[in-house]
Amino acid sequence: DQQVKQNSPSLSVQEGRISILNCDYTNSMFDYFLWYKKYPAEGPTFLISISSIKDKNEDGRFTVFLNKSAKHLSLHIVPSQPGDSAVYFCAASHDYKLSFGAGTTVTVRA
Amino acid sequence: NAGVTQTPKFRVLKTGQSMTLLCAQDMNHEYMYWYRQDPGMGLRLIHYSVGEGTTAKGEVPDGYNVSRLKKQNFLLGLESAAPSQTSVYFCASSRTGVGYNEQFFGPGTRLTVL
Numbered sequence: 586d587q588q589v590k591q592n593s594p595s596l597s598v599q600e601g602r603i604s605i606l607n608c609d610y611t612n613s614m615f616d617y618f619l620w621y622k623k624y625p626a627e628g629p630t631f632l633i634s635i636s637s638i639k640d641k642n643e644d645g646r647f648t649v650f651l652n653k654s655a656k657h658l659s660l661h662i663v664p665s666q667p668g669d670s671a672v673y674f675c676a677a678s679h680d681y682k683l684s685f686g687a688g689t690t691v692t693v694r695a
Numbered sequence: 696n697a698g699v700t701q702t703p704k705f706r707v708l709k710t711g712q713s714m715t716l717l718c719a720q721d722m723n724h725e726y727m728y729w730y731r732q733d734p735g736m737g738l739r740l741i742h743y744s745v746g747e748g749t750t751a752k753g754e755v756p757d758g759y760n761v762s763r764l765k766k767q768n769f770l771l772g773l774e775s776a777a778p779s780q781t782s783v784y785f786c787a788s789s790r791t792g793v794g795y796n797e798q799f800f801g802p803g804t805r806l807t808v809l
Contacts (some may be wrong), residue, residue: 598730619797628699628785628800629738665724674737681726681789681799683752685737 588612589677591686599694604662606689608675611656615677615684618651620660623672623688632673635659665693696723699801701707705782707807708776716771716804718786727769728753729761731782738785742773744769776808 590609598604616637618672621629635642635649635658642649648661662669670693675686702717708781718727725746730738740753758780760772769788773780783805787798 587737591737594735621800626802628787628802630800632773632796681791682740682743683728683738685730685739687735687737 587684587687588615589675589686591675591677591683591689591690594687595690595692597692597694598665600667601664604660604661604665604669604691604693606660606673606675606691608658609656609688610658610677610684612677612679612684613656614679617678618649618658619676619678619683620647620649621674621685623674630650636642662691665691667693667695668692698722699786699788699799701784701801701804703804704802705805707809708773709809710777712776713733713772714736714772714776714806716767716784716786716806718771718788718801719767720769720786720788721767721789722790722799723766723792723797724788725749725766726791727763728787729759729769729771730785730787731755731780732785732803733782738799741771741784776806778808780806781808782806 613675619634623629651658672688676683699720728743729741742761747766786801789798
């Protein structure tokens with residue numbers, strides 16, 4: 586029973602445009618939400634996080650939005666760059682354990 | 696600092712064979728984790744440890760055992776490998792489990808069980 590879902594397996598976006606990645610969750614006990622980025626043959630690396638008491642967190646080109654009532658979060662990347670081409674995992678934290686979504690593969694076209 | 700390292704990077708086993716995957720971290724982190732990643736399923740927690748000498752089951756623990764004899768090392772064992780254990784295994788560590796919980800990941804071990 587997957588508690589964190591990323592329903593879009595892939596996303597293709599033109600360089601310079603906005604990338605929007607979505608994530609839904611079912612467990613209302615999650616207290617932090619994180620996004621990880623993964624390149625082929627490497628481990629995931631932390632990108633950005635948000636506490637459940639906030640609705641927005643921004644870090645440079647990356648912004649995460651949280652809608653608790655809808656149990657939905659999104660990651661915005663503006664502007665998208667070729668180096669952003671990777672797999673992005675949404676993760677949710679409860680009781681110091683992380684639950685991950687299946688990932689979204691982002692391809693940034695030149 | 697090397698961060699989190701995993702040994703080996705690749706391994707092929709025959710059904711019924713055993714092996715141990717080694718994870719080492721040099722960040723003095725208390726918490727360590729083992730995940731497996733399968734296509735279309737994201738990362739799933741196998742076992743974790745909240746400190747030296749402690750281990751606990753995660754979401755998919757069956758067929759695996761772990762040990763944390765030293766704070767910097769976390770070992771994952773397969774006693775009798777099965778084809779269903781073909782996967783990419785990631786180790787991770789974190790400073791604490793309280794609140795914001797950024798985990799640092801190793802590069803992964805790709806295991807194939809024939």
